[in-house]
Amino acid sequence: MAVAGKWFSSVWQIFGVGLSSAILSAIASVSPAHSAEEMIISYGIANTSISIAELEKFVESGESTPLLFVYGYLLNIEDPEGLRRGLKSPFEASPWSIDRFLNSPTGETILRRMGRVVNTGDGENGYMALKTAIAQASKRPEGLTIMGILQEFPDPQIRIDLDFSIDLINETTQVLFRDQTIIEQISQQRSAENSANRRPQQRFTIPNPRTMGPYSWTEAEVVFFNPNRDRPSPLFLYLPENIDRPAPLIIISHGLGSDPKTFSYLAEHLASHGFAVAIPEHIATSANRFEGFLQGFEEPPNPSEFAARPTDISYLLDLLEQKSASDPFWRERLDLQNVGVVGQSFGGYTVLALAGAKLNPQILSQYCPDLPNRRITLNLSIILQCRALEVALERQNFRDPRIKAAIAINPFSSLVFGERGMAAINIPVAIVSGTNDYITPAIAEQIEPFTWLTNSDNILVLFEGGTHFSFLQEEGGQLPIPPEIIGPDPNFAYPYLKALSLTFFNLHIRRELDNRNYLNDAYLNTIGSSLFQMTILEELTPEQLQRAFPQP
Known part of the structure; x- marks a missing residue:
């Protein structure tokens, strides 16, 4: 599916098809005033929280607190300035199209899947909270931004299931390794067959298929x-x-x-x-x-x-x-x-x-x-x-x-x-x-x-x-x-x-x-x-x- 570029890019960032994007979007899905005040990261029986004030300070000034620095290291964030821009940059989609997508079967599937990583404060799937936050943030004058989602998230806390996230990373890595290994094995086998069955240099008597042919053409609609x-x-x-x-x-x-x-x-x-x-x-x-x-x-x-x-x-x-x-x-x-x-x-x-x-x-x-x-x-x-x-x-x-x-x-x-x-x-x-x-x-x-x-x-x-x-x-x-x-x-x-x-x-x-x-x-x-x-x-x-x- 040559997936539409801007829409694919927006979906990738909003709904976190890539796991790091999901976690970063989740970090942004908290509110400094009337909504969430902290993000809780759950790992085993341990919980760690990050205040929204820390995140806002980073977005506004670029100054990172020690805790954010640690999480940036764990998530392999190599471009903090790029992350700041990403949090503030609007997505190129209208509120109407975003609402249509959120209420489509595809949008529901993506949100429910990401809600398994991005939970509400009581540990439930964050599907509905994400849906509400994105829909409301898309109506802001500046357009839909991650920071807008942060300010519209309708729950006092956001909880990240780090156990599930790490399992997902490991599983994804194994799948990528398996697929790459299979492709390499097939290619190597084919190369060995070519070497074993090498024929004398073939003389080609037909036109080179890489080059343009002899015919001119007309275009019609x-x-x-x-x-x-x-x-x-x-x-x-x-x-x-x-x-x-x-x-x-x-x-x-x-x-x-x-x-x-x-x-x-x-x-x-x-x-x-x-x-x-x-x-x-x-x-x-x-x-x-x-x-x-x-x-x-x-x-x-x-x-x-x-x-x-x-x-x-x-x-x-x-x-x-x-x-x-x-x-x-x-x-x-x-x-x-x-x-x-x-x-x-x-x-x-x-x-x-x-x-x-x-x-x-x-x-x-x-x-x-x-x-x-x-x-x-x-x-x-x-x-x-x-x-x-x-x-x-x-x-x-x-x-x-x-x-x-x-x-x-x-x-x-x-x-x-x-x-x-x-x-x-x-x-x-x-x-x-x-x-x-x-x-x-x-x-x-x-x-x-x-x-x-x-x-x-x-x-x-x-x-x-x-x-x-x-x-x-x-x-x-x-x-x-x-x-x-x-x-x-x-x-x-x-x-x-x-x-x-x-x-x-x-x-x-x-x-x-x-x-x-x-x-x-x-x-x-x-x-x-x-x-x-x-x-x-x-x-x-x-x-x-x-x-x-x-x-x-």
């Missing part, structure tokens, strides 16, 4: 109507010129908080090699819609997006078929029976659904009703996946037979599809996984789901060093995302996706078998950047995954 939406949707087309046959079509599905510009670099590359490219705007989850939501003008996305997104693709194909049959400009211009799809994050879900993955209401029904009370997890996509239950109970299959191959980048799939849902795919699929992705984590959302595929001609692409945002064009339409979340410079990642996409679709859409020589990590890593490395696996079984990190 049309609109299409999806009956599941309340208004028409824009569709951006890249049409190659001077080709002697109908161009195969590639459709790109953007993620949450992005828009068609995010992948324009990929569209131009494919068009230069003779593919027609279509990028619809999924209007309820695009950057413009999210910006409007943050400003208080739009409703938040709802669960119907799990149906609307894949049907966007099917309806735009219907439109292009109609134009090809009735409009001389479009006649014999597109091959609409051999279509490839690329999608990132929520778009990754979209293309897997179109490829035949079936929604799994059984897993969602078992896991999601108790989601607010489950352990806090780094897998943020779980909260979004549970929103699919309403749709999954009504419809499970969104497969479109015109789709013949799919590339899913950073998709989420563990709950929304599960093993049975992924096993229903019967076309070639490439799953691209960023090894430093903590929004849709590699092991849970891509690597293990890859082992559930039962058809042939699939590949798993481990993009080592990649994050959830590595392939998003910086000057595209996505909302601003903090650099520390983006990771290494995405400009060095784009050539990998260009080469991978062109090669994969040449092989499986055009059926140009020579392209298989390019579809390996030995070649793709010659693209050359020390920031990233690709490992491509054609097969990975559950048993191999288990051996990569055996349970004690």
